Amino acid sequence: MACGDIPYNIDLPRIIDAIEAGARRVVLQMPDGLKQYSSQLLDCLEEHLARRGLEAEVMVHMDHNYGACDLQYGQLWATIRPDLIVHIGHSPYPSGLASPSVEPREIGVRILYVPAVSLHWPGDEFIGEAARLLRERGVARVGIATTSQHIHRVRHVAKLLEEHGLEPVVPRGFAPYFSDAQVLGCDYRLPRRVSVDGFLYVGGGVFHPLGLYLATLKPVVKLDPYEGRAEDLTPQGKRLYKVRMYKVGEALEARRWGIIVGVKTGQYRPWLVGRLKRLVREKGGKYKLLASENLSRETLVAVDDSWYEAFAVTSCPRLPTDDYWDYHKPVLTPGEAVMALTGKLEPYLFPW
Ligand code: SF4
Numbered sequence: 001m002a003c004g005d006i007p008y009n010i011d012l013p014r015i016i017d018a019i020e021a022g023a024r025r026v027v028l029q030m031p032d033g034l035k036q037y038s039s040q041l042l043d044c045l046e047e048h049l050a051r052r053g054l055e056a057e058v059m060v061h062m063d064h065n066y067g068a069c070d071l072q073y074g075q076l077w078a079t080i081r082p083d084l085i086v087h088i089g090h091s092p093y094p095s096g097l098a099s100p101s102v103e104p105r106e107i108g109v110r111i112l113y114v115p116a117v118s119l120h121w122p123g124d125e126f127i128g129e130a131a132r133l134l135r136e137r138g139v140a141r142v143g144i145a146t147t148s149q150h151i152h153r154v155r156h157v158a159k160l161l162e163e164h165g166l167e168p169v170v171p172r173g174f175a176p177y178f179s180d181a182q183v184l185g186c187d188y189r190l191p192r193r194v195s196v197d198g199f200l201y202v203g204g205g206v207f208h209p210l211g212l213y214l215a216t217l218k219p220v221v222k223l224d225p226y227e228g229r230a231e232d233l234t235p236q237g238k239r240l241y242k243v244r245m246y247k248v249g250e251a252l253e254a255r256r257w258g259i260i261v262g263v264k265t266g267q268y269r270p271w272l273v274g275r276l277k278r279l280v281r282e283k284g285g286k287y288k289l290l291a292s293e294n295l296s297r298e299t300l301v302a303v304d305d306s307w308y309e310a311f312a313v314t315s316c317p318r319l320p321t322d323d324y325w326d327y328h329k330p331v332l333t334p335g336e337a338v339m340a341l342t343g344k345l346e347p348y349l350f351p352w
Contacts, residue, residue, distance in 0.1 A: 042060065070264050077109055085110070256288075
């Protein structure tokens with residue numbers, strides 16, 4: 001539903017229905033990119049609540065929110081005690097990837113996931129440029145990948161690709177985590193399941209498409225509805241892959257590991273920590289466990305000393321690829337750490 005000048009469709013009646021079902025204290029969470037619209041959103045909600053004669057205290061969660069892995073309901077419950085957290089812009093985090101220590105329903109918080117459906121679309125013409133770039137890369141059979149904001153465009157994009165003589169493939173989703181063609185920065189299971197020559201990523205930025213390259217090592221062209229242009233990200237992907245392989249190579253002889261354990265609700269992965277601990281021991285090495293909610297260069301530098309030869313990050317696997325690629329010691333994703341610890345350099349494992 002339209003609200004003020006917000007260039008996203010957000011299902012306000014669904015939020016109001018959830019509030020009507022008994023919520024008195026509500027927290028709205030959203031990615032940083034949507035926060036600029038949060039004041040308008042509050043106004044629209046207030047209007048709808050008044051129309052239905054409902055009363056609720058609604059507040060915006062200001063802190064960074066990186067995804068559905070980052071609901072922070074534990075902290076919220078310990079203080080504000082909301083009845084309802086409305087998490088806008090992300091679908092639920094795949095439960096198999098994380099082991100939250102406390103389930104939200106156990107502490108009485110309801111979580112409502114509400115998509116933010118992007119209205120950005122500059123017209124169909126720019127697909128021609130994407131088709132040309134894909135053909136230049138030798139891609140005929142093309143998988144489509146996107147994030148939750150753009151999944152409503154997938155069928156239309158597939159039809160346009162067909163009109164340009166390409167063979168589109170839309171990976172099937174699985175509820176409630178993924179719609180067709182949907183990816184997360186740490187989960188590319190859908191595109192990896194399809195047999196294609198390369199991918200068209202629909203969306204902005206480079207975070208997801210570069211992750212798509214690392215997960216598939218196939219050409220990736222981005223169709224950016226915000227900028228209205230197409231871009232071949234394959235060269236950038238290849239460069240990133242080379243850097244990652246160099247980092248894995250640097251860690252091959254490492255014996256003393258720091259294993260970083262995620263503290264965010266969707267980034268605590270004891271199964272993964274256990275696997276890495278086992279591999280370090282099998283290699284005759286040693287590890288120290290480091291718990292972190294928000295890993296930053298400062299916090300890493302603060303604990304780092306000459307004992308550590310390499311780090312494995314089990315919280316968000318994009319921290320090593322995006323934030324610590326230039327750290328003076330190898331900081332690896334879980335998959336890369338497995339490669340370094342087993343000495344198997346093929347296939348490249350990303351992210352797990
Ligand atoms: S990529 Fe990182 S921030 Fe994004 S959903 Fe995965 S764990 Fe969370």
